[in-house]
Amino acid sequence: MLNRRHVLTGLGAVAAARVVGPAYAQAPAAPFKLDPLPYPANKNEPHIDAQTMEIHHDRHHAAYVNNLNTAAAQGGDWAAKPLHEILGNLNALPDNIRTLVRNNGGGHANHSMFWQIMGGSGGEPAGELKSAIARDLGGVQKMQDDFNAAGGRVFGSGWVFVTVAPDGKLALVSKPNQDSPLMDGQRALLGNDVWEHAYYLKYQNRRPDYLKAWWNVVNWQKIGERYAAAKAGQLTI
Numbered sequence: 001m002l003n004r005r006h007v008l009t010g011l012g013a014v015a016a017a018r019v020v021g022p023a024y025a026q027a028p029a030a031p032f033k034l035d036p037l038p039y040p041a042n043k044n045e046p047h048i049d050a051q052t053m054e055i056h057h058d059r060h061h062a063a064y065v066n067n068l069n070t071a072a073a074q075g076g077d078w079a080a081k082p083l084h085e086i087l088g089n090l091n092a093l094p095d096n097i098r099t100l101v102r103n104n105g106g107g108h109a110n111h112s113m114f115w116q117i118m119g120g121s122g123g124e125p126a127g128e129l130k131s132a133i134a135r136d137l138g139g140v141q142k143m144q145d146d147f148n149a150a151g152g153r154v155f156g157s158g159w160v161f162v163t164v165a166p167d168g169k170l171a172l173v174s175k176p177n178q179d180s181p182l183m184d185g186q187r188a189l190l191g192n193d194v195w196e197h198a199y200y201l202k203y204q205n206r207r208p209d210y211l212k213a214w215w216n217v218v219n220w221q222k223i224g225e226r227y228a229a230a231k232a233g234q235l236t237i
């Protein structure tokens with residue numbers, strides 16, 4: 001019996017490893033590092049230009065990582081925890097670094113998710129995820145319309161997310177600055193960055209055009225993997 005149980009456990013672990021991609025199998029802990037873009041910077045052309053991708057990843061995201069490490073270097077046990085746990089317990093942080101960690105830890109988590117779900121060719125999700133979108137968000141077209149409208153309503157800088165609960169339930173949420181659904185103990189299935197740095201070179205003040213075009217570079221296969229990981233309790237960031 002013992003052997004059989006070990007075999008089953010082993011198979012379960014292998015299956016889970018296949019479902020859960022390496023970038024989000026385990027949320028990172030300090031020292032935090034900037035992973036390279038998972039595709040060339042021009043992969044999202046013509047919808048998102050290579051220069052925007054490079055500046056956004058190599059400078060903006062890099063700055064969040066550096067600032068988060070600066071906060072971690074000030075000491076405390078908190079930095080040994082995985083990022084989703086840190087962001088889920090901001091109140092436990094020392095007062096003098098809480099805002100620094102909120103802004104830069106949120107920025108690191110949000111952008112780590114963001115790169116991963118782009119680099120695709122848009123279209124439509126499949127299978128269980130498509131059914132969940134129909135059930136909870138009124139279908140793909142309505143989800144995209146509502147998401148774009150929410151993105152247009154963000155005043156100043158922020159994000160729009162579709163969150164996923166452990167039971168697979170989806171919801172649309174927008175957040176200011178670099179706040180993350182992780183701060184509410186939730187998980188982001190997908191999200192779009194509506195800070196001007198995400199689109200200004202190509203779209204200037206036309207944020208609605210950017211929001212609409214962004215769906216052309218979404219990678220539904222990756223998002224489907226994130227959905228499966230969330231339902232398996234293994235989506236961290």
Ligand code: MN3
Binds near residue numbers: 056060193195197198
């Ligand atoms: Mn950004």
